Amino acid sequence: MSAAGALMKPRFSDKSFRYQLIAPSIFVLLLIGVFPLVYLLVASFQGITMIDNDTSFHGVSNYAALFGDTRLWEALLHTILFTAIALPLELVLGLMMAQLFIDHMPGRQVFVALLVLPVVIAPIVSGATWSLMFDNRFGPVNQVIGWITGEEATLLWTISPDLVYPAILAAEVWQWTPFMFLLLLAALSAVDKSQLEAASIDGAGYWRIFFRIVLPAIWPVMAVAVLIRGLDLFRLFDVVWALTRGGPGTMTETISIFTYVKGFQQFETSYTAAVALLIIILLSVVVILALRRVGLAR
Amino acid sequence: MADLKITGLHKYYGSMHAVRGIDLEIPAGEFTVLVGQSGCGKSTLLRTIAGLEDISSGTIEIAGEVVNDLAPRDRDIAMVFQNYALYPYMRVYDNIAFGLRARKTPKQEIEEKVQRAARMLAIDHLLDRYPRQLSGGQLQRVAIGRAVVRNARLYLFDEPLSNLDAQLRDEMRGEIKRLHQELDKTMIYVTHDQIEAMTMADRIVLLRDGRIEQAGSPLDLYERPATKYVAGFLGSPSMNFIPAQLVSQDNGLAVRLSDGALLSLPADRGNRFSRHRDREVTLGVRPEHISRAADDALRPGVVCHEVTIDLVQPTGSRTYATFLLGGVETVAELKAHDVSAPNETVKLALDMNRVVLIDPASEEVL
Numbered sequence: 257m258s259a260a261g262a263l264m265k266p267r268f269s270d271k272s273f274r275y276q277l278i279a280p281s282i283f284v285l286l287l288i289g290v291f292p293l294v295y296l297l298v299a300s301f302q303g304i305t306m307i308d309n310d311t312s313f314h315g316v317s318n319y320a321a322l323f324g325d326t327r328l329w330e331a332l333l334h335t336i337l338f339t340a341i342a343l344p345l346e347l348v349l350g351l352m353m354a355q356l357f358i359d360h361m362p363g364r365q366v367f368v369a370l371l372v373l374p375v376v377i378a379p380i381v382s383g384a385t386w387s388l389m390f391d392n393r394f395g396p397v398n399q400v401i402g403w404i405t406g407e408e409a410t411l412l413w414t415i416s417p418d419l420v421y422p423a424i425l426a427a428e429v430w431q432w433t434p435f436m437f438l439l440l441l442a443a444l445s446a447v448d449k450s451q452l453e454a455a456s457i458d459g460a461g462y463w464r465i466f467f468r469i470v471l472p473a474i475w476p477v478m479a480v481a482v483l484i485r486g487l488d489l490f491r492l493f494d495v496v497w498a499l500t501r502g503g504p505g506t507m508t509e510t511i512s513i514f515t516y517v518k519g520f521q522q523f524e525t526s527y528t529a530a531v532a533l534l535i536i537i538l539l540s541v542v543v544i545l546a547l548r549r550v551g552l553a554r
Numbered sequence: 555m556a557d558l559k560i561t562g563l564h565k566y567y568g569s570m571h572a573v574r575g576i577d578l579e580i581p582a583g584e585f586t587v588l589v590g591q592s593g594c595g596k597s598t599l600l601r602t603i604a605g606l607e608d609i610s611s612g613t614i615e616i617a618g619e620v621v622n623d624l625a626p627r628d629r630d631i632a633m634v635f636q637n638y639a640l641y642p643y644m645r646v647y648d649n650i651a652f653g654l655r656a657r658k659t660p661k662q663e664i665e666e667k668v669q670r671a672a673r674m675l676a677i678d679h680l681l682d683r684y685p686r687q688l689s690g691g692q693l694q695r696v697a698i699g700r701a702v703v704r705n706a707r708l709y710l711f712d713e714p715l716s717n718l719d720a721q722l723r724d725e726m727r728g729e730i731k732r733l734h735q736e737l738d739k740t741m742i743y744v745t746h747d748q749i750e751a752m753t754m755a756d757r758i759v760l761l762r763d764g765r766i767e768q769a770g771s772p773l774d775l776y777e778r779p780a781t782k783y784v785a786g787f788l789g790s791p792s793m794n795f796i797p798a799q800l801v802s803q804d805n806g807l808a809v810r811l812s813d814g815a816l817l818s819l820p821a822d823r824g825n826r827f828s829r830h831r832d833r834e835v836t837l838g839v840r841p842e843h844i845s846r847a848a849d850d851a852l853r854p855g856v857v858c859h860e861v862t863i864d865l866v867q868p869t870g871s872r873t874y875a876t877f878l879l880g881g882v883e884t885v886a887e888l889k890a891h892d893v894s895a896p897n898e899t900v901k902l903a904l905d906m907n908r909v910v911l912i913d914p915a916s917e918e919v920l
Contacts, residue, residue: 448637448639450635450636450637450639451639451640451641451642453604453606453626453633453635453639454633454635454639454640454641454700455641455652455656456606456625456626456627457604457605457606457626457627457629457631457632457633457653458627458632458652458653458656458700458704459627459653459656459657459704460627460652460653460656461627461656464656468641468644468652469641469643472642472643473642473643
């Protein structure tokens with residue numbers, strides 16, 4: 257290669273050099289991402305438990321057992337239930353809050369900062385705090401209800417079967433609505449104001465403007481926000497663990513709690529590996545479908 | 555009957571007084587251009603008419619109805635925005651049909667009206683496209699189509715051509731004017747471009763600092779400006795302003811420039827100015843009223859003056875020559891070959907029938 261050519265062509269355009277650059281990250285990815293996955297797959301075909309490190313091939317027995325495990329399917333149902341209620345709630349509340357804050361007003365920044373506070377709290381801390389809030393004898397929630405109704409309230413928020421779902425959902429929605437709010441506020445702020453003005457002059461009312469102009473404009477951001485929150489909710493653990501540990505009984509046990517209990521309290525390692533794989537497959541399908549639907553995976 | 559009547563309109567943004575008392579009547583079917591520099595309140599005025607901004611005081615009437623508290627959608631107006639403001643997630647057809655659908659027009663009628671508007675603007679082949687697939691000029695046509703498809707009481711244009719390149723702008727200017735002639739609707743058009751104002755308007759309303767500086771037909775404002783501001787704003791290159799003194803000469807009047815040159819005023823004009831005798835004035839001369847003096851006799855009221863040319867700017871059809879007159883840089887619009895090079899000394903003829911005299915203190919035209 258001539259001297260001029262060497263000058264024109266920087267070294268790193270060299271193909272092998274590029275691979276050298278990404279090699280460390282590929283290695284780390286293999287180590288912490290692919291290796292455990294492969295190991296998980298292997299373990300799910302073995303018979304490892306707390307008392308028996310049985311690494312012989314057990315066929316699909318673990319997978320067969322999945323189908324008969326009602327506690328697993330119930331946990332999945334609980335998870336879906338939490339997601340199906342909390343996700344729309346967070347979305348709608350977040351969107352409504354964002355709409356309120358879209359117009360600039362004095363003190364807007366302070367309000368936004370305050371509203372976003374719950375997001376910066378660690379979920380387990382938030383769960384522990386809510387656990388105190390919901391305490392049946394000393395918690396402020398019962399206290400306030402007492403003030404309103406005029407008689408002492410002793411609602412068993414974390415124990416009573418009728419109240420555990422509302423309690424967990426309240427804590428969850430409280431913590432994560434601001435996340436939706438923040439993303440949707442950014443999306444709404446980016447909507448071209450003159451389009452809204454043009455539509456209002458064209459004679460469109462609030463809802464027509466919202467559904468025809470605002471919603472299509474914020475749709476990509478909204479879809480990503482829903483996807484992120486949906487995945488988070490599917491792995492819901494901290495708040496539930498702090499409030500009920502999946503109880504009463506297994507009434508609020510989510511798939512994450514089930515996996516944790518099976519794997520790290522009862523140490524049914526191989527069976528848990530099968531459960532984990534099932535969840536990974538389920539989520540992958542959902543995510544891929546969702547990305548296609550939103551048009552992000554094109 | 556006035557189609558739009560504005561009385562005592564004020565608009566504050568916080569402590570900023572954007573519109574400072576506008577009284578304006580616009581007759582039905584007229585094409586009115588609101589023109590002025592940026593920040594003069596012209597866009598704000600238009601937006602208050604549209605209802606996009608509320609007003610601080612005053613009244614706005616459309617076809618005899620006070621619309622102060624009506625939402626934009628209830629004012630029965632159509633508007634074209636500077637940035638087009640097309641709905642990006644709708645096809646061109648749906649963009650144009652949006653207003654008709656919002657007003658619950660029957661489907662058949664929508665189809666007919668959209669097709670008619672699209673044909674009128676030569677965009678009927680683009681109806682299935684999305685805005686992102688269109689060029690600037692096409693976007694502007696769609697935006698205009700969206701406005702004219704509706705049978706509104708009032709059509710508002712907010713600097714619709716300022717995002718287009720020069721050639722396209724000239725073309726669209728003519729098209730909007732033709733559209734007005736075809737539709738015979740009341741239109742209000744905001745621009746900062748005095749050429750747009752001159753070429754398109756039935757009537758120009760020239761705004762300055764939130765007030766109307768002068769209103770009238772384009773030629774009226776051009777030939778009989780009320781103030782120095784109006785005189786300087788309209789016309790390109792703009793009017794030359796030369797400090798001078800109004801003095802007696804023989805039995806008439808003349809203006810004396812700072813270099814001592816005496817330019818006599820025609821007798822009929824002299825009478826009008828006689829009461830300002832011996833006062834400081836500003837002489838306003840339009841570049842096109844200065845020409846190369848011919849050798850033969852001058853027309854009455856035209857005076858000769860010898861100058862040395864500083865700068866020559868040919869445009870092809872005309873040549874702009876810059877020189878010092880009364881100590882001030884002055885531009886003359888000459889014929890293409892009247893001057894050829896700087897430093898040339900030429901005899902120029904000033905048409906004193908067309909000059910304006912301005913009171914330097916009040917800046918009003920005498």
